Amino acid sequence: MLRRILALATKEFLAILKDPRSRAVVIVPPIIQTLVFGYAATFDLNHVAYAVYDADRSAISRELVERFRGSPVFLENKMIAAAGDIAPTVDRREALLVVRLDPGFERNILAGRSGQVQLIIDGRNSNTALIVLNYAREVINGFAMSRQPDQTLPGQPVVRAWFNPNLESRWFIVPGIIGILTLLVTMMVTALSVAREREQGTFDQLLVTPLRPLDILLGKSLPGLAIGFVEATVMVLIVTLWFGVPLRGSPWTLYIGLAAFLSSAIGIGLMISSLSVTMQQGLLGAFLFMVPAILLSGFATPVANMPEWMQTLTLTNPLRYFMVILRGVFVEGASLRVLWPQIWPMLLIGSLTLVAAGRLFRRRLY
Numbered sequence: 403m404l405r406r407i408l409a410l411a412t413k414e415f416l417a418i419l420k421d422p423r424s425r426a427v428v429i430v431p432p433i434i435q436t437l438v439f440g441y442a443a444t445f446d447l448n449h450v451a452y453a454v455y456d457a458d459r460s461a462i463s464r465e466l467v468e469r470f471r472g473s474p475v476f477l478e479n480k481m482i483a484a485a486g487d488i489a490p491t492v493d494r495r496e497a498l499l500v501v502r503l504d505p506g507f508e509r510n511i512l513a514g515r516s517g518q519v520q521l522i523i524d525g526r527n528s529n530t531a532l533i534v535l536n537y538a539r540e541v542i543n544g545f546a547m548s549r550q551p552d553q554t555l556p557g558q559p560v561v562r563a564w565f566n567p568n569l570e571s572r573w574f575i576v577p578g579i580i581g582i583l584t585l586l587v588t589m590m591v592t593a594l595s596v597a598r599e600r601e602q603g604t605f606d607q608l609l610v611t612p613l614r615p616l617d618i619l620l621g622k623s624l625p626g627l628a629i630g631f632v633e634a635t636v637m638v639l640i641v642t643l644w645f646g647v648p649l650r651g652s653p654w655t656l657y658i659g660l661a662a663f664l665s666s667a668i669g670i671g672l673m674i675s676s677l678s679v680t681m682q683q684g685l686l687g688a689f690l691f692m693v694p695a696i697l698l699s700g701f702a703t704p705v706a707n708m709p710e711w712m713q714t715l716t717l718t719n720p721l722r723y724f725m726v727i728l729r730g731v732f733v734e735g736a737s738l739r740v741l742w743p744q745i746w747p748m749l750l751i752g753s754l755t756l757v758a759a760g761r762l763f764r765r766r767l768y
Contacts, residue, residue: 406613410621414595418625428591428629432583436637439579440645445571447533450475452499453491455482460508466519466545470501475537488522498524499534511549565733573647577728578701580637584660585667585695585721587633589688592626592671596763597684619760622675623668630664631657641732650735659727659741662748666720669755676762695721720748 418428452470456463470476479497482488491497502520511517521538525531566573613621638656641647649656674687698705698712699721705713716722723744730736730744738745 407617407621407624410613410618411624414622414625415628417598418591418629428587428633432587432633433636433640435583436579436640437644440572440576440641443575443579445529445533445575447530447537448475449477450499450534450537451479451497452476452501453480453482453488453497454478455485455488455500455502457485457505458503458507462508462511462517462549463503466503466542467501469541469545470538473537473541476541492522492524495524498530499538501538572645573733574729575701576641576645576647577732578699578725580634580641581663581699581721581724581728582696582701583637584630584634584663585724586692588626588630588664588667589671589674589692590685591629592622592668593674593678593684593688594681595622595625596672596675597678597681600678601680616760619672619756619763622672623756626668626671627661627664630667631660634660647732649732651731651737655736655738655741656727656731658738659724659731659745659748662745662752663720663724663727665752666748666755669752669759670720672759673755673762676759695719698722700725717747718751720751723748 454467454470456467471478476499480491482491482500485502488500488502491500500522502522504518504520507517507519519542521535523531523534638649642649670691671688674691675684678684678687697703698708698716698719700716701721705716705722708716726744727741730741
């Protein structure tokens with residue numbers, strides 16, 4: 403039986419490599435996407451375009467303006483001469499931030515009163531606006547402390563960020579890309595496997611072989627498992643060696659989680675393939691699952707921020723658990739004991755979907 407399964411798996415490998423569509427999905431794009439997403443998918447902002455309206459034109463106001471100019475985050479785009487030019491500057495997206503200093507700014511500070519600084523932010527992208535606001539507050543707070551260095555708060559906090567000391571969003575985002583691209587490749591390979599046989603007219607030939615339905619499913623699972631492991635390994639090397647994201651946990655813990663994740667992804671892919679008559683239907687079915695799986699995985703939006711009914715829905719999503727494993731192993735250095743509550747649900751999902759795929763496949767046979 404094992405030799406028959408391996409023979410079918412070898413046939414499946416050859417079919418994937420010979421088919422231009424399957425080969426295009428499997429080999430080059432995941433590597434390119436890892437590099438592209440690694441640079442593009444980040445919450446950090448650099449060279450934020452800003453404008454200044456300094457109606458006070460005093461030494462102290464110029465000192466605050468120079469602090470914005472000296473910040474590595476901000477990039478001055480223009481000096482606004484009149485208050486009426488502020489709104490058009492933001493409307494035309496010439497600046498994400500406008501720093502407005504009205505007359506009397508220096509006089510208020512010298513008199514011991516607080517100088518008023520108005521920050522006008524383009525709020526069309528709320529997430530970007532909040533990040534820009536925090537950057538601007540840091541500059542203003544540094545300016546205020548330099549003007550009154552003796553006025554320190556009792557119990558002034560000292561901030562230390564655990565796991566990610568530099569607060570680089572890439573350390574949080576890039577490991578999650580491994581899960582998304584691994585799911586994409588595995589789903590594409592398995593969702594097209596049985597549908598390819600039907601579309602190419604070789605399905606009937608497969609039925610007259612000594613292979614049982616279980617043997618056929620196992621033979622079609624092995625290529626997806628092997629390709630998933632290889633693709634994930636390549637992406638882990640890119641993430642650690644190219645982007646410098648630390649792998650603090652045990653690689654064995656990562657690969658145990660990967661094996662559980664691949665089992666669930668293969669089961670779902672084979673279910674889709676068993677229901678599909680053509681490869682086009684298999685592709686549509688895979689994408690129909692991929693989009694909500696990514697949105698409900700916690701990749702960009704924390705699961706805890708979702709409504710309760712949606713949090714319950716995420717329990718059926720294997721990518722949700724694998725995201726926790728990836729970030730736990732990479733950034734936190736979490737152990738297998740800590741991550742086991744994320745592993746066994748994926749094993750359960752894999753078992754149920756593989757059984758369901760077997761039943762669907764057997765029903766299509768008879």
